Amino acid sequence: MLETRNLNKTYGLNRALTDINLKVPKGVIFGLLGPNGAGKSTLIRIINQIIDADSGEVLVDGQPLAPKHISLIGYLPEERGLYKKMKVWDQMLYFARLKGLSQQEAKKRIHNWLAKMEMSTWKDKKIEDLSKGMAQKVQFISTIIHNPPLLILDEPFSGFDPVNAEIIKDQILELRNQGTTVILSTHRMESVELLCDQVAMINRSHKILDGTIKEVKNSYRPEVFRISIDQPTLPIPTEWAVQTDGESVHFTLPLSGKTPNELLIELMNYGQVSNFQEVIPSMEEIFIHQVKSTQNG
Numbered sequence: 001m002l003e004t005r006n007l008n009k010t011y012g013l014n015r016a017l018t019d020i021n022l023k024v025p026k027g028v029i030f031g032l033l034g035p036n037g038a039g040k041s042t043l044i045r046i047i048n049q050i051i052d053a054d055s056g057e058v059l060v061d062g063q064p065l066a067p068k069h070i071s072l073i074g075y076l077p078e079e080r081g082l083y084k085k086m087k088v089w090d091q092m093l094y095f096a097r098l099k100g101l102s103q104q105e106a107k108k109r110i111h112n113w114l115a116k117m118e119m120s121t122w123k124d125k126k127i128e129d130l131s132k133g134m135a136q137k138v139q140f141i142s143t144i145i146h147n148p149p150l151l152i153l154d155e156p157f158s159g160f161d162p163v164n165a166e167i168i169k170d171q172i173l174e175l176r177n178q179g180t181t182v183i184l185s186t187h188r189m190e191s192v193e194l195l196c197d198q199v200a201m202i203n204r205s206h207k208i209l210d211g212t213i214k215e216v217k218n219s220y221r222p223e224v225f226r227i228s229i230d231q232p233t234l235p236i237p238t239e240w241a242v243q244t245d246g247e248s249v250h251f252t253l254p255l256s257g258k259t260p261n262e263l264l265i266e267l268m269n270y271g272q273v274s275n276f277q278e279v280i281p282s283m284e285e286i287f288i289h290q291v292k293s294t295q296n297g
């Protein structure tokens with residue numbers, strides 16, 4: 001759906017993007033991750049044709065990015081932009097018409113979306129009279145009202161309480177299941193784990209990793225196992241830093257060159273092994289590890 005080739009961007013002496021190559025397949029939720037100032041918003045602005053890259057290419061369905069692609073993209077910017085004095089209905093109608101929907105089609109879709117998001121009673125409220133979360137919902141619907149095949153969502157959950165964040169999450173998944181491609185930029189790693197099929201991480205203008213969540217996690221497996229033994233029959237070596245809980249002991253051990261089966265067989269000598277589970281890092285741990293290691297490197 002979207003590809004970037006060797007994208008570069010500097011602001012004066014500030015490098016925002018260095019040789020960024022990305023491939024976003026159709027129909028996936030693609031997490032764009034990175035610490036503050038990494039270059040994510042710059043990349044998103046280039047894809048939205050708000051700013052130009054210094055060099056490199058963006059391809060949409062294999063074609064060089066052009067003004068005609070604007071209507072294919074739904075963009076939820078991090079800095080939300082609603083007109084405070086407008087009423088909810090008028091605001092949505094305005095955005096829908098801007099995206100090329102006929103008056104009749106726009107009204108039908110707005111009506112359906114307001115009902116779906118349980119917002120029908122707000123339609124005559126002015127934006128300035130809405131809570132932050134309510135306004136976010138209006139902006140979210142305005143972003144997707146024209147059914148764009150590519151959605152770019154910058155921190156879509158900010159300002160939402162957990163119930164509304166869940167509603168938005170479900171909508172994003174539904175859109176993906178209907179074939180929409182979603183680029184999701186967020187610092188909330190638990191959302192990344194729940195939602196994203198693929199991720200790319202940018203740090204200090206460089207792409208430092210990409211792949212499916214499974215690939216990324218597999219490449220960060222520390223080969224450490226979390227183990228519990230019930231009623232040990234042999235003394236457990238003190239260097240295993242055992243924690244005792246009733247008649248069970250718990251500890252973690254690295255494979256240290258053994259296979260998991262070899263380690264398990266060794267552990268069985270100590271008693272009933274009731275837990276033997278590989279420690280898989282969370283995306284949050286991988287993010288912190290990656291950012292720290294590139295800072296030190």
Ligand SMILES: Nc1ncnc2c1ncn2[C@@H]1O[C@H](COP(=O)(O)OP(=O)(O)OP(=O)(O)O)[C@@H](O)[C@H]1O
Nearest residue numbers: 011014015016034035036037038039040041042043
């Ligand atoms: N208009 C600008 N003028 C000068 N420098 C800029 C401008 N916009 C961004 N930068 C710089 O470019 C780099 C990348 O910024 P960018 O906003 O793309 O990061 P980001 O990953 O979106 O960060 P955040 O997570 O904080 O939104 C930073 O060093 C930033 O200071």
